[in-house]
Amino acid sequence: MNVAIYGKVFKKADLIYIEHLLDKLQRENCGVKIYKKFHTDMAEHLDLSKVETFERHDDLKIGTDFMFSLGGDGTLLDTIDLVQDSAIPIMGINMGRLGFLSSVAKDEIDIALHALLNGKYSLSKRDLIRAETTGNLFGDFNYALNEFTIMKKDSSSMITIEAYLNDDYMNTYWVDGLIVSTPTGSTAYSLSSGGPIIKPGADVFCITPLAPHNLNVRPMIVNDNCEIRLKIDGRDKHYLAALDARSVSFQASEEFRIFKERFTINLVRIYEQTFLNTLKTKLLWGLDTRN
Numbered sequence: 001m002n003v004a005i006y007g008k009v010f011k012k013a014d015l016i017y018i019e020h021l022l023d024k025l026q027r028e029n030c031g032v033k034i035y036k037k038f039h040t041d042m043a044e045h046l047d048l049s050k051v052e053t054f055e056r057h058d059d060l061k062i063g064t065d066f067m068f069s070l071g072g073d074g075t076l077l078d079t080i081d082l083v084q085d086s087a088i089p090i091m092g093i094n095m096g097r098l099g100f101l102s103s104v105a106k107d108e109i110d111i112a113l114h115a116l117l118n119g120k121y122s123l124s125k126r127d128l129i130r131a132e133t134t135g136n137l138f139g140d141f142n143y144a145l146n147e148f149t150i151m152k153k154d155s156s157s158m159i160t161i162e163a164y165l166n167d168d169y170m171n172t173y174w175v176d177g178l179i180v181s182t183p184t185g186s187t188a189y190s191l192s193s194g195g196p197i198i199k200p201g202a203d204v205f206c207i208t209p210l211a212p213h214n215l216n217v218r219p220m221i222v223n224d225n226c227e228i229r230l231k232i233d234g235r236d237k238h239y240l241a242a243l244d245a246r247s248v249s250f251q252a253s254e255e256f257r258i259f260k261e262r263f264t265i266n267l268v269r270i271y272e273q274t275f276l277n278t279l280k281t282k283l284l285w286g287l288d289t290r291n
Helices: 012-027 036-042 073-078 080-086 106-117 275-282
Strands: 002-007 031-035 052-054 066-071 090-094 121-133 147-152 159-165 168-175 177-181 204-210 220-223 228-234 238-243 246-251 255-270
Touching (some): 002 036, 002 073, 031 036, 036 052, 066 073, 073 080, 090 106, 106 255, 121 147, 147 159, 147 228, 147 255, 168 177, 168 204
Parallel strands (some): 002 031, 002 066, 031 052, 090 255
Antiparallel strands (some): 121 255, 159 168, 159 228, 204 220, 228 255
16 A cells, blocks of 8 residues: 655654654555645655655555545645546545544554555545636646635725626626635535535535625525536625635636536545534534433
8 A cells, every 4th residue: 555645734742653653554564645745744754765756646646545645634735636527536634623634643644544545435435626717826726625715905995806607698797706615615614604515425505695685695506517607796806716725816807717626536435424414523413411
């Protein structure tokens, strides 16, 4: 088994878990590559002189069986550009806080590796969202696992967003911003903004307004085989657009086309992990004293 390991920020508190992971992989004769910057940050604490490094997608296309993401959900989202359309399964080992996507706790490393080595895991296919703009704002990395967001940037004034579905006019939003989320992203920014929870695998997007001026405007579920087109207007010259945590500034002349990406991402699920179990664990469902 050949493993690529990605981490964004190295913390000394995590050293004991990372060292244990590397020792376990070595004992199982697994090939290991570590993201170069993460490798450099850890090198003064661990002997990594014989461990290979990688920096980009092209370094992983051949011979990588799994991508391990060490961190929180934001770290796992960063691995999407490294994996791209290679179908390399991603396993998130949660070194952060909530960890909806990074579902393996850092004290469950032995259990997770045993499951991978013995084929006792499943893959959860997750759809991505793609954003194309007139100014090519996001370059080649113009897709996301969670959501696409438009929001105001430099003032408290509302913005106006015209929305079209397959060129049919849908609505004009007077808002602080607008989120278009995948089912995976429904438990992220959209949920905290009043959007519904959507089970992964549903072929839909959720359009969630941020602080709408019209109180009868609510989140809307649309089929993900349609194209969502957005036009922006307002008093300001600049606004923000974001794909997951990557944001760029743009002017009102930009027009956005939002649709489902052609490839999917595989997330590793081990033992009895299910979406409903994750909700019960992370959102404390079922823990009401009346139950």
